[in-house]
Amino acid sequence: MTSTTTLSLDDCVKADAVDPLREFRREFAIPEGVLYFDGNSLGARPIAAQECAARVIGDEWGNGLVRSWNEAGWFDLPVRLGDKLAPLLGAGEGEVVVTDSTSINLFKALASALSIAAAQDPSRKVIVSERDNFPTDLYIAEGIISLLDQGYELRLIDQPGDLTEAVGPDTAVVMLSHVNYRTGNLYAMTEVTAAVQERGALMIWDLAHSAGAVTVDLSGADADFAVGCTYKYLNGGPGSPAFIWVNRRHQNTGIQPLSGWWGHARPFAMESAYEPGAGIRRFLSGTQPITSLSLVECGLDVMLKADMADIRSKSLALADLFINLVEERCAAYGLELITPRAHERRGSHVSFVHPEGYSIMKALIARGVIGDYREPGVLRFGITPLYLGYADVWNAVDVLRDILENKSWDRPEFRERDAVT
Amino acid sequence: MTSTTTLSLDDCVKADAVDPLREFRREFAIPEGVLYFDGNSLGARPIAAQECAARVIGDEWGNGLVRSWNEAGWFDLPVRLGDKLAPLLGAGEGEVVVTDSTSINLFKALASALSIAAAQDPSRKVIVSERDNFPTDLYIAEGIISLLDQGYELRLIDQPGDLTEAVGPDTAVVMLSHVNYRTGNLYAMTEVTAAVQERGALMIWDLAHSAGAVTVDLSGADADFAVGCTYKYLNGGPGSPAFIWVNRRHQNTGIQPLSGWWGHARPFAMESAYEPGAGIRRFLSGTQPITSLSLVECGLDVMLKADMADIRSKSLALADLFINLVEERCAAYGLELITPRAHERRGSHVSFVHPEGYSIMKALIARGVIGDYREPGVLRFGITPLYLGYADVWNAVDVLRDILENKSWDRPEFRERDAVT
Numbered sequence: 020m021t022s023t024t025t026l027s028l029d030d031c032v033k034a035d036a037v038d039p040l041r042e043f044r045r046e047f048a049i050p051e052g053v054l055y056f057d058g059n060s061l062g063a064r065p066i067a068a069q070e071c072a073a074r075v076i077g078d079e080w081g082n083g084l085v086r087s088w089n090e091a092g093w094f095d096l097p098v099r100l101g102d103k104l105a106p107l108l109g110a111g112e113g114e115v116v117v118t119d120s121t122s123i124n125l126f127k128a129l130a131s132a133l134s135i136a137a138a139q140d141p142s143r144k145v146i147v148s149e150r151d152n153f154p155t156d157l158y159i160a161e162g163i164i165s166l167l168d169q170g171y172e173l174r175l176i177d178q179p180g181d182l183t184e185a186v187g188p189d190t191a192v193v194m195l196s197h198v199n200y201r202t203g204n205l206y207a208m209t210e211v212t213a214a215v216q217e218r219g220a221l222m223i224w225d226l227a228h229s230a231g232a233v234t235v236d237l238s239g240a241d242a243d244f245a246v247g248c249t250y251k252y253l254n255g256g257p258g259s260p261a262f263i264w265v266n267r268r269h270q271n272t273g274i275q276p277l278s279g280w281w282g283h284a285r286p287f288a289m290e291s292a293y294e295p296g297a298g299i300r301r302f303l304s305g306t307q308p309i310t311s312l313s314l315v316e317c318g319l320d321v322m323l324k325a326d327m328a329d330i331r332s333k334s335l336a337l338a339d340l341f342i343n344l345v346e347e348r349c350a351a352y353g354l355e356l357i358t359p360r361a362h363e364r365r366g367s368h369v370s371f372v373h374p375e376g377y378s379i380m381k382a383l384i385a386r387g388v389i390g391d392y393r394e395p396g397v398l399r400f401g402i403t404p405l406y407l408g409y410a411d412v413w414n415a416v417d418v419l420r421d422i423l424e425n426k427s428w429d430r431p432e433f434r435e436r437d438a439v440t
Numbered sequence: 441m442t443s444t445t446t447l448s449l450d451d452c453v454k455a456d457a458v459d460p461l462r463e464f465r466r467e468f469a470i471p472e473g474v475l476y477f478d479g480n481s482l483g484a485r486p487i488a489a490q491e492c493a494a495r496v497i498g499d500e501w502g503n504g505l506v507r508s509w510n511e512a513g514w515f516d517l518p519v520r521l522g523d524k525l526a527p528l529l530g531a532g533e534g535e536v537v538v539t540d541s542t543s544i545n546l547f548k549a550l551a552s553a554l555s556i557a558a559a560q561d562p563s564r565k566v567i568v569s570e571r572d573n574f575p576t577d578l579y580i581a582e583g584i585i586s587l588l589d590q591g592y593e594l595r596l597i598d599q600p601g602d603l604t605e606a607v608g609p610d611t612a613v614v615m616l617s618h619v620n621y622r623t624g625n626l627y628a629m630t631e632v633t634a635a636v637q638e639r640g641a642l643m644i645w646d647l648a649h650s651a652g653a654v655t656v657d658l659s660g661a662d663a664d665f666a667v668g669c670t671y672k673y674l675n676g677g678p679g680s681p682a683f684i685w686v687n688r689r690h691q692n693t694g695i696q697p698l699s700g701w702w703g704h705a706r707p708f709a710m711e712s713a714y715e716p717g718a719g720i721r722r723f724l725s726g727t728q729p730i731t732s733l734s735l736v737e738c739g740l741d742v743m744l745k746a747d748m749a750d751i752r753s754k755s756l757a758l759a760d761l762f763i764n765l766v767e768e769r770c771a772a773y774g775l776e777l778i779t780p781r782a783h784e785r786r787g788s789h790v791s792f793v794h795p796e797g798y799s800i801m802k803a804l805i806a807r808g809v810i811g812d813y814r815e816p817g818v819l820r821f822g823i824t825p826l827y828l829g830y831a832d833v834w835n836a837v838d839v840l841r842d843i844l845e846n847k848s849w850d851r852p853e854f855r856e857r858d859a860v861t
Contacts, residue, residue, distance in 0.1 A: 048502040057506045064502040072493045072731065080678055081469040081485040084810060085478045088860040093678060095859075120726025122700030123544060130587060150712050155701035155726060158714035162699035166551060167587070175712065201710075248727070257501055257514060257730035278583035279543030280576035287861045289622075289815045291571050291596065293579040305541025305576060306669070309678035310493065311729030389505060394710045438516075439509040440708045 026344065028417075031409035034336075039329050043405040046321045047254070054415045056390040059228060059368045059401030062254030065317040075313045093309050097281075098300065100312070101262060103319050104253070107327065108226065108245065108264055109236030113298050115264045117315055118307055121227055121248045123277065124263040125159045127302055128244035129192065131265070131273035132221045133163070133171070136191035138272075140219070143191035147182070147220070150175040153200045156225055160194060179204055183214050190220040197235070198228035198366030201393050203358040205233060205366045209240040216241075227251060230262070231322050232367035232403075234331050237264055244269065252367065252403060254318030259311050263302050270298050279304035325405060333404035334367045337412050341369050341400060344416040352423035357397065368401045375428055377440070379419075382428035388415045392440050447765065449838075452830035455757075460750050464826040467742045468675070475836045477811040480649060480789045480822030483675030486738040496734045514730050518702075519721065521733070522683060524740050525674070528748065529647065529666065529685055530657030534719050536685045538736055539728055542648055542669045544698065545684040546580045548723055549665035550613065552686070552694035553642045554584070554592070557612035559693075561640070564612040568603070568641070571596040574621045577646055581615065600625055604635050611641040618656070619649035619787030622814050624779040626654060626787045630661040637662075648672060651683070652743050653788035653824075655752050658685055665690065673788065673824060675739030680732050684723050691719050700725035746826060754825035755788045758833050762790050762821060765837040773844035778818065789822045796849055798861070800840075803849035809836045813861050 035041060047063045049055055055063055079091040088094050101115035108115065118124070129146070136143050146160050157173065164171040176185045186193055193215045198205050208224065215222045226247030229235050231254075237245055245264040249255035275295065280286045281303035284294045295301040338358075345354060354371040373379055373396060380392040390400040400415070422428050456462060468484045470476055476484055500512040509515050522536035529536065539545070550567070557564050567581050578594065585592040597606045607614055614636045619626050629645065636643045647668030650656050652675075658666055666685040670676035696716065701707045702724035705715040716722040759779075766775060775792040794800055797817040804811060804819075811821040821836070843849055 048498075050503045050505070053505070055505060061501075061506040061509075063505065064497065068501075069494065069497050072497050073490065076485065076490050076493050076677070076735075077469075080482075080489075082471045084471070084474070084476060084484065085482040085812060086805070086810070087678065088482075089858045093860075119541070119544065120700065120728070122702075122726030123540065123698060126698055134587075152712075153701075154704070154707075154710050154712060154714075157712055158699045158701060158704065161714045162695075162697035166555075166695055166697035169589075250727070256497070257508065258727045258733070259731075260729055261726070274583075274587055276583035276587035277544060277547055278579045279541065280574075280579060281543075283575070283579065286575075287815070287859075289575050291573075291575060291578055293575075293582045305543030305682070306671070306679045307541070308681055308729040308732030310680075310735060311732040312679070314497075314731060384507070389507070391506060394708070437510045438708075439514075 026340070028410060028413045031413040034409040038333065038408060040325060040333055040404050041408065043321065043325060044408070047406045049406055052387045054388045054411050055406065056388065056400040056415060058403030058406070059232070059251050059399070060391050061257060062251055062318060062403065063406050064256070065254055065321050067317045067320070068256060068314050071314055071317050072310060075310050096309065096312050097303055097307055100315055100319065101299065103316070103323070104262060107231055107235065107322065109238050110264050111238060114267060115262055116299050116302055117249060117260050117262045117312065118303055119261060121225070121246050121261040122155045122159050124246040124261050125156055125225065126163060127263060127275050127277055128223050128246055129160060129163050129194065130276050131269060132192045132223055132244055134274040135269060135272055136221055143189055143220070144171050145174050145190045146171060147174045147176065147185050147190055147193045149179070149195055150177055151199060151201060152196050153225065153227065156194060156196065179206065182211065186215055186218045186220055188219065190218060192221045192223060194223040194225070196225040196228065198233060200228055201370060201397055203366045203368045203370055205364050207363065208236065208242065212240040212242045228366050228368070232334065234327055242266065249315045249318065253315070253322060255315035256311060259315050260307060265299055265302060270301065275301050277304040281305060321405065330404045334402050335362050335365070337402045337404060337407060337409065338365065338367070338369050340409060340412050341402070341416065344413065345371065345419065348416055348420045349423055368399055370397050370399045372396045373398060378428040378433040379422060381433040382422045383419060386418045386422065388418045447761070449831060449834045452834040455830040459754065459829060461746060461754055461825050462829065464742065464746060465829070468827045470827055473808045475809045475832050476827065477809065477821040477836060479824030479827070480653070480672050480820070481812050482678055483672055483739060483824065484827050485677070486675055486742050488738045488741070489677060489735050492735055492738050493731060496731050517730065517733050518724055518728055521736055521740065522720065524737070524744070525683060528652055528656065528743065530659050531685050532659060535688060536683055537720050537723055538670060538681050538683045538733065539724055540682060542646070542667050542682040543576045543580050545667040545682050546577055546646065547584060548684060548696050548698055549644050549667055550581060550584050550615065551697050552690060553613045553644055553665055555695040556690060556693055557642055564610055564641070565592050566595050566611045567592060568595045568597065568606050568611050568614045570600070570616055571598055572620060572622060573617050574646065574648065577615060577617065600627065603632065607636055607639045607641055609640065611639060613642045613644060615644040615646070617646040617649065619654060621649055622791060622818055624787040624789045624791055626785050628784065629657065629663065633661040633663045649787050649789070653755065655748055663687065670736045670739065674736070674743060676736035677732060680736050681728060686720055686723060691722065696722050698725040702726060742826065751825045755823050756783050756786070758823045758825060758828060758830065759786065759788070759790050761830060761833050762823070762837065765834065766792065766840070769837055769841045770844055789820055791818050791820045793817045794819060799849040799854040800843060802854040803843045804840060807839050807843065809839045
């Protein structure tokens with residue numbers, strides 16, 4: 020295969036050799052023949068996860084039985100893992116819990132934020148978000164609006180640039196994804212938070228595509244609430260529990276309506292009246308899925324050994340390389356980049372639109388290059404610096420070019436829609 | 441050791457030999473030296489769970505990676521497991537999903553039920569429950585009442601017998617645990633549901649201590665909503681996801697405010713407006729913890745091989761034996777039975793109150809007889825016919841008698857409170 024790019028595979032191999040994160044790949048189980056560009060959807064499996072699960076299931080559950088609530092520290096896992104995750108979010112101890120799903124945690128954040136906003140100014144009835152936000156965020160906002168039935172409305176902007184204009188004296192809360200799931204657009208957290216708060220609204224960030232992917236500084240930005248997931252860049256395993264961060268100034272105010280017993284001040288006193296626990300514990304609700312929750316620690320333990328600045332700079336370099344190679348080698352085939360080029364506006368995935376995007380992605384996956392497809396027409400490639408290298412990017416684009424050149428995506432089996440895309 | 445009971449260990453050994461469920465014990469990993477009477481808190485580990493976890497983590501996550509959402513059927517797990525669980529609840533296909541926690545599912549059920557009740561008669565503002573209900577149920581009711589801020593109130597009865605009097609023309613919803621977590625009291629589901637519905641209210645059952653423990657017939661009772669957990673008698677593993685059952689007549693009406701993307705009619709179309717899926721799928725919310733969720737199937741697979749009528753009749757026989765032995769052999773030591781004696785009023789655990797209950801339970805656990813303690817003063821013993829036999833009951837009571845006779849609970853280490861009781 021001849022290369023038409025100004026950068027050769029050889030250059031990539033050399034870049035890998037001096038990559039300070041190169042050794043991290045050994046911590047992950049990547050199947051033979053797979054180039055995995057979907058860690059932004061489901062992170063790869065840390066090698067240690069298998070042993071961790073065997074310990075939780077064999078020793079803690081099997082032998083410890085109910086005693087493990089104390090002896091294995093199950094009950095405190097959401098708080099302990101939250102504290103462990105906190106540095107990756109620019110957060111402090113006692114500010115994060117790992118629990119429930121992102122959707123459920125967003126409901127808690129919205130309910131709290133709306134009640135705090137209403138206490139200050141009940142005339143603020145608007146939740147501002149983005150039409151292109153991850154759908155579950157918008158659906159949950161719709162859910163709470165419909166439940167409350169108090170005249171709240173959801174105002175959706177069409178472009179990131181429309182934000183400040185959309186936030187006004189009627190706005191209670193702004194709810195945005197820090198990194199957009201489709202385009203990879205990255206908001207300037209500090210500036211946006213400040214602009215929102217200056218206009219008298221509260222700021223909720225969804226960090227699903229940020230945690231472990233880009234540098235996050237919730238404390239520096241002095242945001243109000245944040246939620247996010249652990250199964251993408253944090254490699255916690257399929258559907259592993261999500262997290263919620265609450266600024267200390269809001270932890271003991273506002274309504275947290277999913278007030279299950281894990282959030283009670285004295286859960287084992289079995290009192291009939293709810294009294295919220297102090298601090299972040301109030302944001303816990305019911306009993307947590309301990310096996311899935313325990314696996315979150317394996318992913319965090321790997322991530323915390325790396326330097327987040329190294330991860331970010333390699334992520335940007337790999338994504339630049341991906342974009343450059345696609346533009347040089349696949350220029351003839353109609354791929355349109357929808358990810359911002361500017362580093363300060365870009366998360367850790369790269370997306371291209373193509374009218375045949377769905378079939379092209381299926382053809383890629385059949386060749387072992389696993390990215391994913393998002394409506395409408397988006398080919399998404401996640402950049403995960405702990406287990407991807409420069410040569411991987413070169414090889415992935417090489418397969419992409421071959422598929423496009425030979426139109427090998429144009430087969431019936433690549434048109435057939437899967438239930439989950 | 442001499443026995444003062446009319447029933448000897450020998451009789452128990454003989455009863456075990458002809459027990460039709462005896463072979464099920466081999467399906468569970470019970471540690472050497474443990475008599476496990478806490479399956480009502482955390483069910484024992486099915487042997488198959490270890491292999492199941494290794495498959496989910498190694499093959500499905502590790503090798504399948506993101507492809508497993510389709511290829512391993514992850515996305516449909518909540519519905520598939522719900523259909524599998526349904527027969528144990530007297531429910532049909534498409535009526536149950538296994539998802540989230542009991543607390544979260546109760547919030548969904550309450551929100552739906554209240555909105556349905558309000559559509560019929562907005563003046564009905566009372567939720568009736570029981571002061572002695574499992575606390576999280578009451579806390580969640582408080583949470584939704586406080587969030588809605590529409591004049592709802594929680595009315596708590598002090599005795600099961602007070603129920604019908606408490607339900608009147610002001611009542612929107614009645615929410616009860618079918619089997620009481622403390623006393624083991626069992627409500628007559630069909631009669632209570634009919635009485636509640638005759639008074640114009642909706643009936644929500646919490647089946648946490650019922651599913652897999654007693655015969656349940658939600659369809660026969662024509663109840664409105666039910667929730668419950670899978671980590672007790674269903675042996676799904678620590679904190680494994682809970683379930684929600686919704687009567688078909690309510691599935692497409694009412695508000696389900698935790699409207700995450702898994703409940704959308706077309707979750708992967710990534711539409712910005714929420715459109716609920718048809719039927720029970722509307723009660724899904726966010727992404728589920730696949731490892732913990734997958735393990736639920738191991739417990740169900742064992743349970744479904746047994747006959748629920750055999751389980752129930754052995755449960756009653758073991759509990760009768762436990763009660764009789766305690767009353768005969770421990771009569772001098774002040775244990776007071778708080779579990780109903782009548783079979784039709786009793787679930788699958790037996791509880792005694794004792795002023796030194798906490799220390800006695802710690803002494804029992806130190807001797808390998810694992811029950812648990814619940815405030816105030818309650819020693820709780822779960823009866824799980826799949827892995828407990830008649831001789832186990834005899835041996836457990838023998839240890840209890842010894843501890844009481846020798847006052848060996850009266851030690852500092854047995855007074856020290858654990859974080860989780």
